[in-house]
Amino acid sequence: MEQQQQPAEDDLSVILTTQEGFENFWHFLEKEVAVENLMFWREVEDFRAYAEKVVQSARDRDDAESSAQILIRRGRPIFEEYLTPGSRYEVNCPQWQVAPLRLLFEFRKPGTHRKQGLEDALRRNVGKIRGDGESDSMSIREADKDSLRSMESIASGTTPAKASPFMFDACQAEVYKMMNTDLRPRFLKSQYGAAWKKARNEKGTWEQ
Secondary structure (H helix, E strand, C coil): CCCCCCCCCCCHHHHHCCHHHHHHHHHHHHHCCCHHHHHHHHHHHHHHHHHHHHHHHHHHHCCHHHHHHHHHHHHHHHHHHHHCCCCCCCCCCCHHHHHHHHHHHHHCCCCCCHHHHHHHHHHHHHHHHHCCCCCCHHHHHHHCHHHHHHHHHHHHHCCCCCCCCCCCHHHHHHHHHHHHHHHHHHHHHCHHHHHHHHHHHHHCCCCC
């Protein structure tokens, strides 16, 4: 049986699974004004671990419907913080990956007509962009007719995401790829990367 190859010492997976690496990478991203990417990555890791336990517990009780509602409640803050347009910690994830999540969290609320759900979601987004958390009907009519049409198009041509432990994985993979290809090389050349390498060498090993 072929032995699995160990990741390189400066691989992002190694950096993020050591205390020294994670903390120094965090401080580097704060300096780069890009820490929301690591925040999102960690939130999804925590969500997945929690969600897998919820799903297993529901499977034991033969109650998949309640587990889906629990995952939606737990996942909604992640969606609103990181994947909603104009949110404070919005990360860069392709819209074709975000659209199924928008349908799940914004447009498909129980007991809400689809068009009303779209308008309610748009109203929230306009408020966030304005920074006051509120928006009036005039803002909806004047500023966001195009957005409403766009959201209608998304709703008509996209299948809603399924509430599962892995529903954020595609966006997490995009953020991880960006951190690995763009931010990690700069981190390794920075004072924070040097501090991590020093701590790693003094320790002589790292956590797996």
